[in-house]
Amino acid sequence: MGSLAVDAHYPDASDHALVLTHPTAAEKEQTWRLNHGEWGGPLDLSAYLKREPFLASTPLTADGGMVHWILTDASPAQSTGPHDKRRVLASCETIRKRVLYVPRSGDEVGEGLGYGIGSVYTYPEFRGKKYAARMLRELGVALKTWPEEEQLQKKRSETRGQDHGATDTSRPGKQPNGQTKLQKAEGKEAVCSALWSDIGKQFYASKGWPAFASEHVEFPSSSPSPPPGISSLLEQSARSHKTSLTLTPVNTSNLAELCAQDEAQLRAELIHHARETRRTAFAFAPEYDVFRWHWAREEFLVSHVFSGRQVSEVRGMIATVTNSVSTNGVAKADAQGGVRMWAIWTRNYGVDAAFDASKNTLYILRLVIEGNGNSPPEPGALQLAFDAILHSALDAARTWHCGTVNLWNPTATVRGLITASGVTHRFVDREVDSIPSMMWNGPDGAEDEKEEAVDWIANEKYCWC
Numbered sequence: 001m002g003s004l005a006v007d008a009h010y011p012d013a014s015d016h017a018l019v020l021t022h023p024t025a026a027e028k029e030q031t032w033r034l035n036h037g038e039w040g041g042p043l044d045l046s047a048y049l050k051r052e053p054f055l056a057s058t059p060l061t062a063d064g065g066m067v068h069w070i071l072t073d074a075s076p077a078q079s080t081g082p083h084d085k086r087r088v089l090a091s092c093e094t095i096r097k098r099v100l101y102v103p104r105s106g107d108e109v110g111e112g113l114g115y116g117i118g119s120v121y122t123y124p125e126f127r128g129k130k131y132a133a134r135m136l137r138e139l140g141v142a143l144k145t146w147p148e149e150e151q152l153q154k155k156r157s158e159t160r161g162q163d164h165g166a167t168d169t170s171r172p173g174k175q176p177n178g179q180t181k182l183q184k185a186e187g188k189e190a191v192c193s194a195l196w197s198d199i200g201k202q203f204y205a206s207k208g209w210p211a212f213a214s215e216h217v218e219f220p221s222s223s224p225s226p227p228p229g230i231s232s233l234l235e236q237s238a239r240s241h242k243t244s245l246t247l248t249p250v251n252t253s254n255l256a257e258l259c260a261q262d263e264a265q266l267r268a269e270l271i272h273h274a275r276e277t278r279r280t281a282f283a284f285a286p287e288y289d290v291f292r293w294h295w296a297r298e299e300f301l302v303s304h305v306f307s308g309r310q311v312s313e314v315r316g317m318i319a320t321v322t323n324s325v326s327t328n329g330v331a332k333a334d335a336q337g338g339v340r341m342w343a344i345w346t347r348n349y350g351v352d353a354a355f356d357a358s359k360n361t362l363y364i365l366r367l368v369i370e371g372n373g374n375s376p377p378e379p380g381a382l383q384l385a386f387d388a389i390l391h392s393a394l395d396a397a398r399t400w401h402c403g404t405v406n407l408w409n410p411t412a413t414v415r416g417l418i419t420a421s422g423v424t425h426r427f428v429d430r431e432v433d434s435i436p437s438m439m440w441n442g443p444d445g446a447e448d449e450k451e452e453a454v455d456w457i458a459n460e461k462y463c464w465c
């Protein structure tokens with residue numbers, strides 16, 4: 001095995017001998033030890049070494065949902081045990097996600113697989129030698145056919161009657177019901193891969209992942225909330241004869257239902273968008289397991305940053321505004337003009353999280369305005385619902401030591417609601433961090449490489465990994 005310290009020969013990045021493969025357990029740990037400084041946030045090394053495998057074991061990522069990749073110059077024929085270490089010239093990981101799309105030439109929603117790419121990393125001694133570029137080039141190609149490749153690997157593994165080996169993440173384990181999660185991939189095309197660049201828009205664009213919209217709006221939680229705060233909104237609504245506001249927290253018990261409603265509405269929106277614009281429209285499915293992955297991340301961080309404090313059960317808010325009509329002085333609810341809106345959020349913590357709230361952010365992962373199809377909501381009802389959600393998020397941020405509430409790529413309607421809310425805010429067009437970047441492999445992408453291949457609907461934080 002090559003040793004990092006003594007092997008001074010650096011292979012050329014275009015060398016045919018370099019291979020994209022999967023790390024051994026020892027190689028994964030070595031990589032985490034090195035990239036802890038980049039992505040450890042408030043976690044010390046020992047907590048980070050626990051967090052990474054923990055995040056690979058959620059329902060979204062377990063059993064082949066997450067795959068770790070490396071570029072190495074070791075011969076593929078060389079057998080590797082879990083404790084072996086080859087030269088890791090570059091590394092990254094992928095998370096499989098379900099994707100919805102409507103081709104510009106069609107009017108039905110297609111379902112495919114998309115891969116989120118994360119933790120692209122080159123060990124310091126190997127930087128600047130184009131190893132990351134080579135790994136990404138190989139990965140882009142590999143991910144196009146990865147579902148079939150997974151099936152082949154599964155069949156080979158079954159034929160051999162074994163399911164062990166060094167490259168454990170590429171060989172998904174059996175689930176309690178005897179099935180493997182690979183079945184999720186069966187019959188699904190790999191239509192895209194996406195990543196969220198922390199090094200600007202050029203590096204990944206030049207490798208096939210052009211940048212998409214990367215705007216967010218941030219609300220400082222410390223600035224005094226202008227009236228009405230959440231309690232006065234509720235009081236006002238209780239006194240009002242016209243509208244009634246109800247707030248219901250989002251948690252694990254109602255998340256699945258909200259996701260199903262969101263997906264149904266998003267499917268209709270994709271069809272509408274493709275029809276109107278004659279461009280392919282795509283979205284990451286807003287799935288239960290995806291939100292649970294974000295929440296698992298938050299739970300892990302909270303348990304280390306605020307040891308002994310139970311994580312908040314309130315992971316978002318549903319605001320329902322109904323209009324009342326008065327008949328002979330008796331108010332009753334009227335479906336017309338009312339609205340239901342919800343936000344699902346998660347908290348992220350930075351270095352010195354317990355002392356410095358400015359490093360901590362409450363991210364609205366997804367904001368949904370439910371359309372009732374028959375009558376559009378009254379502007380007043382819409383604004384009341386939005387104000388209630390925003391003030392709930394600000395309260396939840398303050399209570400959990402987050403200096404900012406942050407919402408990615410708000411729609412035109414939401415931008416209007418933000419302005420009218422009167423809450424202090426700032427729009428930021430990110431140029432460096434968390435730039436959504438996507439390679440489209442599905443049907444009907446735009447032919448001109450300079451323009452975005454497809455329109456990314458609901459380009460919000462829930463897509464990130």
Ligand SMILES: CC(C)(COP(=O)(O)OP(=O)(O)OC[C@H]1O[C@@H](n2cnc3c(N)ncnc32)[C@H](O)[C@@H]1OP(=O)(O)O)[C@@H](O)C(=O)NCCC(=O)NCCS
Nearest residue numbers: 038120121122127128129130131132133196197198199200
């Ligand atoms: C970014 C990184 C993976 C590049 O690895 P590498 O093997 O050195 O990359 P390559 O040799 O293929 O390419 C080097 C290119 O990366 C660019 N690059 C490296 N760090 C960069 C940064 N912080 N911002 C912008 N560009 C950067 C270099 O400018 C160079 O660009 P060029 O090809 O136009 O000359 C590596 O520097 C690294 O691990 N950095 C720390 C972790 C990180 O930031 N990862 C990216 C997360 S999105």
